[in-house]
Amino acid sequence: MLTKPRPIRLKGRSFLALSLAPELPFEDWLAGLDDLAARSAGFFLRRPVVLDVSSLVEIKKADLRELVNELSQRNVRVMGLEGARHSLLGPDMPPAMNDGRPASDFDPAAEDEIAVAKESVEAQEAPAVETIAAAGPSIQVTGSLVVTEPVRSGQSVFFPEGDVTIVGSVASGAEIVAGGSIHVYGTLRGRALAGTTGNGTARIFCRKLEAEMMAIDGFYLTAEDMEPDLRGRAVQVWLEGHALKTGILG
């Protein structure tokens, strides 16, 4: 029986990748990476990584391949090369990537650098974070972002570095994307996506739940899935296995 094969569909999809820019000499750079990985408990391991080699003008293909191997031994999977010369590419190398758009800086070593993407939402870092960071490099701190304005429809607060606290409400049609937990001291009407960099221990807290969608580490609940008696209540959401659990606060 000869049936016409179904046409193959090509779909576009974009993902958040971490971009690493290796520096010479590679040994020193890898040592720095090991140190970082040890301190932040494999924070970015197993995340998709793109190597930005645009500043490495002198290196040879063999050296770069060696670096890719070193990284893969550390469980860092290189998905692509950004800014690579033609001579560095080949079938035995990760594919070339271009047209990367910047998201927030992803630098667990420098908590004082915060970025909020898209429409500029006024953001201030909690002074407490600075105080803790000043206590010494041995203390582990994840980033935190405090937004003291309501988040308006169409706005997006994007902070893969850590926790996001909103002192105000999150409007219908607005979204909060956090690597860590999300705290909303107001009504959550839009979307809240916590633990987006693979952190299943992240939670979502809000004073009043009217959310359109909530997700932790990619597992989500839409408004329809939420229990009706949670609406309008102070609620927390966490991940148990592959399911989101909700509970009333206080």
Add this chain to the structure above:
Amino acid sequence: MGKVIVVTSGKGGVGKTTSSAALGAALAQNGEKVVVVDFDVGLRNLDLVMGAERRVVYDLVNVIQGEAKLTQALIRDKRVETLYLLPASQTRDKDNLTPEGVEKVIASLKKAFDWVICDSPAGIERGATLAMRHADVAIVVTNPEVSSVRDSDRIIGLLDSKTVKAENGERMEKHLLLTRYDPTRAERGDMLKVDDVLEILSIPLLGIIPESMDVLRASNLGSPVTLADEGSAPSRAYFDAVRRLRGEALPVTVPGERRGFFGKLFGRKAA
């Protein structure tokens, strides 16, 4: 230097043009010089509401393109001599509004007038962002229904990011004007409650304008409602809004209710 006010909403048909004309006429009745600028290129309306449609020779686009002087395009109101209209073009494309051109026009108007009221087109595109660009104060016109409230929320976000004030790190003064408020529908629960709208938008309330046939009658006469019928309920609400705009602490009453909103709502921290 005059104050620049943008009357904006995101959504169409909520009462921006009606309110621009009514507030402009009310402000001008004290002898202050007021110009109302129509930014709705291609869909101009303000000239009709102000009864000046047959007197339009040059418009905002002509001025921006250097085809006419500002003084040639301004139309003085026949009833209130300190009230002026700068009409929009009905035939030209809104791409003719350039950021530089708008900046120059607004700068000149600020020198000559006490109040410059910019009637924004609907949407969040070029026309709307140019209308708000140079504002000192924003009046967000909202109807008590979900889609209007959500669009207004979106616009407030733009006011806080896309305006010159926002880019300079300054705070844009924003006021909520709740229009087309229908007491009978409110009683039936067919509209959002005033408290709910205020809770969602969290900006101070400038006034509540009731839904009224007087508004339609006035615009059919080609007159801002605050000139056509000063004693009507919508007119009184617009006059009160003007007093609040001037800084007076006047309680807001919900049409059809006796309850005053003073303190509780108007006294909220300006967002």
